[in-house]
Amino acid sequence: xxxxxxxxxxxxxxxxxxxxxxxxxxxxxxxxxxxxxxxxxxxxxxxxxxxxxxxxxxxxxxxxxxxxxxxxxxxxxxxxxxxxxxxxxxxxxxxxxxxxxxxxxxxxxxxxxxxxxxxxxxxxxxxxxxxxxxxxxxxxxxxxxxxxxxxxxxxxxxxxxxxxxxxxxxxxxxxxxxxxxxxxxxxxxxxxxxxxxxxxxxxxxxxxxxxxxxxxxxxxxxxxxxxxxxxxxxxxxxxxxxxxxxxxxxxxxxxxxxxxxxxxxxxxxxxxxxxxxxxxxxxxxxxxxxxxxxxxxxxxxxxxxxxxxxxxxxxxxxxxxxxxxxxxxxxxxxxxxxxxxxxxxxxxxxxxxxxxxxxxxxxxxxxxxxxxxxxxxxxxxxxxxxxxxxxxxxxxxxxxxxxxxxxxxxxxxxxxxxxxxxxxxxxxxxxxxxxxxxxxxxxxxxxxxxxxxxxxxxxxxxxxxxxxxxx
Numbered sequence: 001x002x003x004x005x006x007x008x009x010x011x012x013x014x015x016x017x018x019x020x021x022x023x024x025x026x027x028x029x030x031x032x033x034x035x036x037x038x039x040x041x042x043x044x045x046x047x048x049x050x051x052x053x054x055x056x057x058x059x060x061x062x063x064x065x066x067x068x069x070x071x072x073x074x075x076x077x078x079x080x081x082x083x084x085x086x087x088x089x090x091x092x093x094x095x096x097x098x099x100x101x102x103x104x105x106x107x108x109x110x111x112x113x114x115x116x117x118x119x120x121x122x123x124x125x126x127x128x129x130x131x132x133x134x135x136x137x138x139x140x141x142x143x144x145x146x147x148x149x150x151x152x153x154x155x156x157x158x159x160x161x162x163x164x165x166x167x168x169x170x171x172x173x174x175x176x177x178x179x180x181x182x183x184x185x186x187x188x189x190x191x192x193x194x195x196x197x198x199x200x201x202x203x204x205x206x207x208x209x210x211x212x213x214x215x216x217x218x219x220x221x222x223x224x225x226x227x228x229x230x231x232x233x234x235x236x237x238x239x240x241x242x243x244x245x246x247x248x249x250x251x252x253x254x255x256x257x258x259x260x261x262x263x264x265x266x267x268x269x270x271x272x273x274x275x276x277x278x279x280x281x282x283x284x285x286x287x288x289x290x291x292x293x294x295x296x297x298x299x300x301x302x303x304x305x306x307x308x309x310x311x312x313x314x315x316x317x318x319x320x321x322x323x324x325x326x327x328x329x330x331x332x333x334x335x336x337x338x339x340x341x342x343x344x345x346x347x348x349x350x351x352x353x354x355x356x357x358x359x360x361x362x363x364x365x366x367x368x369x370x371x372x373x374x375x376x377x378x379x380x381x382x383x384x385x386x387x388x389x390x391x392x393x394x395x396x397x398x399x400x401x402x403x404x405x406x407x408x409x410x411x412x413x414x415x416x417x418x419x420x421x422x423x424x425x426x427x428x429x430x431x432x433x434x435x436x437x438x439x440x441x442x443x444x445x446x447x448x449x450x451x452x453x454x455x456x457x458x459x460x461x462x463x464x465x466x467x468x469x470x471x
Contacts, residue, residue: 227255
């Protein structure tokens, strides 16, 4: 008799076992089906659409960093006065992530994703018309809520359509969208701001996500794992499976996410599940490492254009050179994702954070050599961005379906607090005269803390205390 999740054999209809095998075939494990199958065109479309979500997210998140030198000149304000503007977006990111994950576990990933992308597009467009710092702070806060809600649900949806053997590289490829958005933002800013002013960046960051939200509503399917867990959307699952695995006949089947979960109640997205015995240590270590990783990331991403301009670069050159940072992140993230599908993911990320600490400690020594700064920023991005970015794949593997969006979103939400700290610390350091070299040296400390947290998570994964499951 075939096991749950297996396709029935093409046995003769007159065989005595035919009836029993037909009954067994009526239960399909959707996770096993995706894990054992080839990557379908639909799965590639999902990956591409979620990549675009992260690209729009990255473009809007990095917009303030790119326009900050122009804002200082246009409004005649100090650099420190922009600290609340940058922090507002990050606070919104944290709040949006914390709220959106549990909602996504309750009502579905797609609905939250469409709403969040549309909302951050609207508020970014409105921010282009801000005339005061106070107005811009409020609008960036609201933009940040949408940005924060989009990322964890896009990550979760992508992972739940990815075969296990390719899950880390799928998540990391999708996550590269964020860095791609930052790179595009850098090049567009260098080209358009001198000609049209800073507002054009926020206009683009508003119109593009609004158009993307419409596309997502029309094309993107809901998570098949989420639908199977609910037990009341079988007709929708049948339509999706016909596109994911055309060789399987899903008509009349009962869909589960594993044999032992066939009777599971509808997901509640309970925060308490994050601290169950098999999740607790991983949850705390992921929070600590992501906090530290985003502290480094947002300090540099928000303040690099200003630091570069202080070092003697023009606005155009500062934007171009800063774009080397996320461009390196794309290359590094793909490499780390590839390694995580072949080696223990926690070990890979811990080593990456360790190398980050070494590089940033040395990077300040070349800040006075213009010919080398682009190469150094590319290398810093390759390590410094890839480590926290790849942590999404680690978190997705760590949590079960019932709390996966909640776990990923809370990691992102706690990490955003680190981002707020990084933006605020950057404002203080610049106002007290710290230069590029000194700031890079300081950032080695949180990198070491992050690497140590992930390294401490790894032994528990080996012993099974935080076993990686797909349930």
